[in-house]
Amino acid sequence: MTSPEQPANPFAPPSFATPAPAQPARPAAPAGPSPYAAPSPYAAPVYGPATGAPAFGASPYGAPGTAPFRAPSSRPPQQPDAWRGGFPGPLPEPHRDAPARPERRRGLSFGWAAGLAALALVAGATGGILAPRLLDDGQVADAGLPAAVGTGAGDRAPESVAGVAATVLPSVVSIEVVGAEGTSTGSGLVLRQDGYILTNNHVVESGATAGATTSVLFADGSEEPASIVGRTPEYDIAVLKVERSGLVPLVLGDSDDVLVGDPVIAIGAPLGLEGTVTTGIVSALNRPVSAGSEQETAFINAIQTDAAINPGNSGGPLVNAAGEVVGINSAIAQPPGALSSAGGSIGLGFAITSNQARRTAEQLIETGAATYPIIGVLLDQAYTGEGVQVATEQRGDTPPVTPRGPADRAGIRRGDVIVAIDGRPVTEPDELIVAIRAKTPGDTIVLRVRTGSEERDVRVVLDESAPE
The missing domain is CATH 2.40.10.120 (Thrombin, subunit H)
Incomplete structure (x- = not known):
């Protein structure tokens, strides 16, 4: 038997050199929600109310x-x-035993089933372009679409x-x-x-x-x-x-x-x-x-x-x-x-x-x-000026500068302001602390220290904290 004449391929991109051929009028979309708009179980936000506060548990x-x-x-x-x-x-x-995984179901989920049903409707509305043709002997003929060429599972470059x-x-x-x-x-x-x-x-x-x-x-x-x-x-x-x-x-x-x-x-x-x-x-x-x-x-x-x-x-x-x-x-x-x-x-x-x-x-x-490296100073967390200030007052049993500690031996005194470590500016106590903790006990660092209006570079050999 002879196959019916095929309409133009609706998936082919339009040419900008010649006008696109006229397409047959498509039936009007039915009223109501789109079959593609089925609610997804993952669409709802998981971070709680509109305030944006995350909805996780205890700290x-x-x-x-x-x-x-x-x-x-x-x-x-x-x-x-x-x-x-x-x-x-x-x-x-x-x-x-009950991990936070999406629920696995046999067969197709609702969202996928709706999507496939919609695809079938599209194929029907375009005159069976995506549907296979039956030969006289009942065998299915190739629809003429190119087959995917796989490279093999797991065939990926190591990098x-x-x-x-x-x-x-x-x-x-x-x-x-x-x-x-x-x-x-x-x-x-x-x-x-x-x-x-x-x-x-x-x-x-x-x-x-x-x-x-x-x-x-x-x-x-x-x-x-x-x-x-x-x-x-x-x-x-x-x-x-x-x-x-x-x-x-x-x-x-x-x-x-x-x-x-x-x-x-x-x-x-x-x-x-x-x-x-x-x-x-x-x-x-x-x-x-x-x-x-x-x-x-x-x-x-x-x-x-x-x-x-x-x-x-x-x-x-x-x-x-x-x-x-x-x-x-x-x-x-x-x-x-x-x-x-x-x-x-x-x-x-x-x-x-x-x-x-x-x-x-x-x-x-x-x-x-x-253990971790230390310089032996107490930092003033309330200081808001440039750099990081060594405390001026003792806190509990901790003095502003540990006697005979690394900072004391380097000439750093209470009230001094540390503005940089190894040439990198510091503006908050945490920045200085993490920069020191990234070193190893015994390493030498260079601190830029201001006393009054005078600045100087100070070499400090890091000490080691006592093991706990």
Whole structure:
């Protein structure tokens, strides 16, 4: 039999050289909502009411509802991205038995079914252009559309995002801590093949309490109980140990080589979704981030990234295009005025540098504790002038300048103003603290110090804090 004449292809782009042929009139669209406008279960905002306040649960650093970060008013506060259980909003409580994943159903979801039905209606309205033609013998003839040419599953360049993810994912783990305060989840990475795991302190700090249990879920679906080898709130780093050998560790790269604009990939378990990969760039370096409580505050000289980082990414790796770890994802920024202590990604994530993580992890493995460099001064948090001022009065038992400490030996006195460290201006106490914490005890720094109207450069050899 002969096939009916085919109308012009409605999907072909119009030519700007000649007028497009006239098209047959299409039937008027039926009144009422469009079949494409079926409500999506993911369209509703997950951050609560119109105020924009995030709808996450308790703060991992303090009482429920309190902001975990103490940030100066001149920049948006940062908050840890660890995820505590208990969403008051539409997402379920984070637990591996009932993770915060989209519900999986057999067959097609309503949204997809509506979309496919609408596609079928379009095919019918265009005279069967997309429908196959039947030959006399009942066989289906080719509609004439070009076939897709595949390159094969997994055939990706090693330096592509897919190639890097395939290499790194098997060495990224999910961590769950169950304690008296509830369940918290986070991420981590394999540090050594003999079972050492690197993560954030705020992910596992509740695991140090009596009766708490910590477990590590590997990419292959297996799970192992873990013990805490050591942790430090000062750097927000912790090391776990599982009784398993033959693991594939990730390479800790040199974070000093990182430049603004470098592509990076964040991998972890945001909102309990294991094996999630997000991409972005390094958007800033040496970003001062302070986290924790008044008693235990972490000062991080952070790598800032616009890769999507959400609660649960804590402790997971930030890797470069070579698959080397350049940072440990630790915190996200909270918009000014947000009322909740947790929130989602707004394109401002912060990671501990890999060089800092390496030094701290080595100390934790060797001694179970970590130290940090100090100069021996008390800073005036109320000072608002240029630079950072050494306190003029003693606070409790702490003098403004520690006798025979590094600053005292260098000639720094109470009331002096520090305006720069190693040529980099400082305007807030946290900036000076994180710049010093990024060094190693025994390193020499150069401080620009103002006494009255006179300025001078002072060389200071960093001392070491007493182990706790």
